[in-house]
Amino acid sequence: MEFNNVKETGVLIVGAGPSGLALACDLARRGVPALLVEQAAALFPGSRGKGVQPRTREVLDDLGVGDAVRAHGGPAPVGLAWRDGKRQGEHDMFRRSAPTDAEPYGEPWLLPQWRTQEILHARLRELGGEITFSTALTGLDQDADGVTARLSTGAVRAAYLVATDGGRSTVRRALGIPMTGETVDPSPMLVADVRIAEPALDRLNWHLMGGEAGYTAICPLPGTADFQLVSQFKDGEPDTSPEGVRALVAARTHLAAEDVTEVRWASDFRPRAALADRFREGRVFLAGDAAHVHSPAGGQGLNTSVQDAYNLGWKLGQVLRHGAGAGLLDSYEEERRPVAAGVLGMSTRIHRGQQERGAEAQQLGLGYRGGPLSVGRAGALEAGDRAPDGPSGDGRRLFDVFRGPHFTLLTVDTDTELPVAESELVHIHRTGRYEAYGRGIFLVRPDGYIGWAGEDVTGLTGYLARFTR
Structure with a gap:
């Protein structure tokens, strides 16, 4: 089938579940053109993924829906x-x-999946985005410059495509990416x-x-x-x-x-546990259930899916808006696939009664130590750790300082002169000693993890150069 008119966009997102909606919101606030398509005529109507873990609540708060999550859910x-x-x-x-x-959230929060999706959809509309319903992917081709997706309503040319279309992902099957797993029960x-x-x-x-x-x-x-x-x-x-x-x-x-x-x-x-053999094929990425399928035990599937989107969104933004090298996108699979594999194992053990729903299930301890974007340590933290919340020293919370699509250069209990000026890309904040950090300089990534840490600024400018032209 040939199409005379081909729509162009930066990112095509296939599937308007929690991960697709979270990614669309993140890209919209970064000013990245994106098109979110959904095969169904409306949002998923059921409660299926109903547990929002503490780390995901932090993510949703950063995306601007924390108040709605609090108002519509409960312990x-x-x-x-x-x-x-x-x-x-x-x-x-x-x-x-x-x-x-x-750690401002200490327990799981119940919120039916349909409500989570409604909240994210409302936020997407606030940011100027929308879902294109009743639109199915029928095929795709990619080359060195982009992806051409054949949809039931026409064709779209995008720089990148992200599959968030569930465990039976049409995109994953079109790419021929196997899933390795087992029947949990x-x-x-x-x-x-x-x-x-x-x-x-x-x-x-x-x-x-x-x-x-x-x-x-x-x-x-x-x-x-x-x-x-x-x-x-x-x-x-x-x-x-x-x-x-x-x-x-x-x-x-x-x-x-x-x-x-x-x-x-x-x-x-x-109940099944399965992991895609890879999370990327050229300019196409897998996220959410398209990349990993969980037992419902422990409430991990939706949470891991939203955090996939949160990891990938800022990286696409740096490449498409700030001139970062496309190699930055390699870190998505390198960081998220090990996390997904670990969470899959945990949810399977919980399902089989081999593990309690303890601190690990809250996902606050997940991070990227030793990963491709993690450099250095200072005070109480190592690069790759989740950046803790806490008083910012000016009447706000640190999560208020971090909120948004920017990096945050945080100095704690030091007046070291910085080689970086305040900008759209990097916000600077200084605060006094705080036990959760200790003394040092910390570059907090847009997704709330420590990217770079040091007792002085050696290596800081070189690290930041990886994310801009």
């Missing part, structure tokens, strides 16, 4: 075990800690968003029911009137019809079928 309720219709006692499934200066599962009449079931707990047929969990979704229902099938196949969902609830819980007043969305899936 995960404590689990309540049931047997034969009787309460057996509470069990907290998550590690919780009080917020600190360095041979038992299929049903997940559904339901409404349950009160007082049949309270919204104070995450309700947990066992049984020979498989476990069932019913979790209230904050900011909505819905519950998420998850049920395992050791035998047979899930029936996702409203009648099937109601019958399941009646068979496996103390509730009656008529207590389920509405089935808003339902799906079945097989």
